[in-house]
Amino acid sequence: MTDPEEAIELARERAVRRRTQGPATEDVSTALDGSISGERPSLDVLTEWSVIEADAGAVYSTRRAGTPITAVKQLLLRLLRQYHAQLESRQTRFNIALLSHFRDLEERVARLEREAADPAREATDSGLGPDRPARH
Amino acid sequence: MTRVHQALSAVGPFDAVSTQAQAWQELFRRWGTAGEIFADAIDPRADGGVRSLRDFDPDPDDLVVIRYSAYAPTLKPLLDLECRKLLVYHNVTPPRYFWNHHPGIAVACALGRDQLHRYAGAVDVAVADSRFNAAELLAAGAPDPRVVPILFEPGRLASRGRRVKGDGPLILVVGRLVPNKRHDIAIAAFAAYQREAAPDARLVIVGEPLSPDYRRLIQRWASDSGARSVTVTGGLAQPALNALYERADVLLSTSEHEGFCVPLLEAFHFGLAVVARPAGAMPEVGGDAVLWTEDSQPGMTAELIDLAVRDAGLRAELARRGRRRLEQFSFERTAGQIRDAVEAALA
Numbered sequence: 030m031t032d033p034e035e036a037i038e039l040a041r042e043r044a045v046r047r048r049t050q051g052p053a054t055e056d057v058s059t060a061l062d063g064s065i066s067g068e069r070p071s072l073d074v075l076t077e078w079s080v081i082e083a084d085a086g087a088v089y090s091t092r093r094a095g096t097p098i099t100a101v102k103q104l105l106l107r108l109l110r111q112y113h114a115q116l117e118s119r120q121t122r123f124n125i126a127l128l129s130h131f132r133d134l135e136e137r138v139a140r141l142e143r144e145a146a147d148p149a150r151e152a153t154d155s156g157l158g159p160d161r162p163a164r165h
Numbered sequence: 166m167t168r169v170h171q172a173l174s175a176v177g178p179f180d181a182v183s184t185q186a187q188a189w190q191e192l193f194r195r196w197g198t199a200g201e202i203f204a205d206a207i208d209p210r211a212d213g214g215v216r217s218l219r220d221f222d223p224d225p226d227d228l229v230v231i232r233y234s235a236y237a238p239t240l241k242p243l244l245d246l247e248c249r250k251l252l253v254y255h256n257v258t259p260p261r262y263f264w265n266h267h268p269g270i271a272v273a274c275a276l277g278r279d280q281l282h283r284y285a286g287a288v289d290v291a292v293a294d295s296r297f298n299a300a301e302l303l304a305a306g307a308p309d310p311r312v313v314p315i316l317f318e319p320g321r322l323a324s325r326g327r328r329v330k331g332d333g334p335l336i337l338v339v340g341r342l343v344p345n346k347r348h349d350i351a352i353a354a355f356a357a358y359q360r361e362a363a364p365d366a367r368l369v370i371v372g373e374p375l376s377p378d379y380r381r382l383i384q385r386w387a388s389d390s391g392a393r394s395v396t397v398t399g400g401l402a403q404p405a406l407n408a409l410y411e412r413a414d415v416l417l418s419t420s421e422h423e424g425f426c427v428p429l430l431e432a433f434h435f436g437l438a439v440v441a442r443p444a445g446a447m448p449e450v451g452g453d454a455v456l457w458t459e460d461s462q463p464g465m466t467a468e469l470i471d472l473a474v475r476d477a478g479l480r481a482e483l484a485r486r487g488r489r490r491l492e493q494f495s496f497e498r499t500a501g502q503i504r505d506a507v508e509a510a511l512a
């Protein structure tokens with residue numbers, strides 16, 4: 030009988046040995062890694078999400094005999110497509126405008142932080158530095 | 166006479182939070198205390214008897230148990246009620262798991278985590294079902310959160326569905342089909358185990374899917390991994406799940422965020438060997454009765470499955486330790502802790 034603590038150690042050793050012997054198990058990719066976002070989505074991801082494109086094919090019913098209910102839901106969505114397109118476009122317009130403001134703010138904050146850290150150099154780089162002293 | 170009502174964000178047919186609400190209500194009934202369950206969203210497949218939160222109108226003398234597992238618009242007004250309040254925190258999954266798969270759920274999780282502090286500071290008593298969850302409650306501002314574990318009812322595990330047929334080792338994964346459960350890693354580990362050690366092994370994945378699309382995604386991972394004999398059942402009623410527990414050789418969990426993990430206790434009840442990642446509250450629930458695998462190592466997980474299936478002595482020792490763990494979560498013990506929390510809220 031293998032003790033549970035010994036079993037864990039044994040499995041670790043075997044996995045390492047198998048890995049050194051060739052590809053196989055450790056090469057199995059974990060499919061989900063890429064789709065789990067960070068705690069705060071990046072600006073690029075936000076830009077992608079800002080365009081609302083609801084997929085009417087994704088509606089479903091959780092009821093036991095839900096197929097006809099799903100069909101009715103899809104029919105309703107088709108009938109209301111024009112209305113939903115208006116809603117989607119208004120929401121997308123707001124999202125894109127907001128993101129644009131947000132980008133401007135981020136750039137402005139970044140520039141101000143750089144200036145605060147090194148005012149002389151930043152002023153020179155930006156061409157806004159103080160006038161050179163006059164030659165005598 | 167004081168009534169004890171329970172309020173939830175959602176009630177479903179298979180999830181742990183809904184099951185706990187029903188278990189507590191049954192307990193209250195035994196104590197002679199009246200009360201009802203109210204929810205913001207009610208799945209049409211859920212057992213009857215649950216009423217809409219929009220109809221909730223308690224008396225000032227009543228106690229409201231708020232079960233918190235996600236944001237729901239009708240939960241927040243409960244904090245302004247005159248009656249006494251007991252918060253039960255079941256954890257809210259971090260939204261990062263859902264942004265790319267179900268934005269609506271991600272929003273509910275993000276708001277749920279953001280607003281936890283409002284609930285933590287506005288109730289008479291705050292309870293979490295694990296120390297892991299209690300730490301989150303404490304961080305959210307609850308002054309002295311209590312730990313009251315899941316009310317585990319062995320009686321629910323007595324009924325059996327249709328007997329599970331077939332030969333070969335049966336590996337079981339139980340839990341909602343959602344990204345934080347990391348079914349991709351479970352499938353990768355099973356594929357390695359089947360390829361290296363047991364070509365006739367089978368994997369059964371049980372759980373209510375996040376969406377039909379997500380269920381199809383899991384099925385695609387299974388087919389891409391090269392594994393054979395992988396079945397995704399969807400949510401199962403308890404008798405059918407019990408029949409699977411009875412036949413299975415190993416319960417496998419590769420989840421990376423767990424507020425408690427009820428399937429651990431169910432597996433211990435059936436004397437089933439468990440191979441799992443030590444995520445969230447799982448180590449405090451499973452203790453020394455689980456073969457803990459290291460993060461993101463399908464190879465080591467596959468080896469542990471192989472050892473658990475082949476070594477009868479190892480399985481017997483794990484079953485013995487599992488029974489001992491169950492004593493920590495006995496019905497009587499937890500019922501006493503619930504009574505203490507309710508009495509403290511009413512004091």
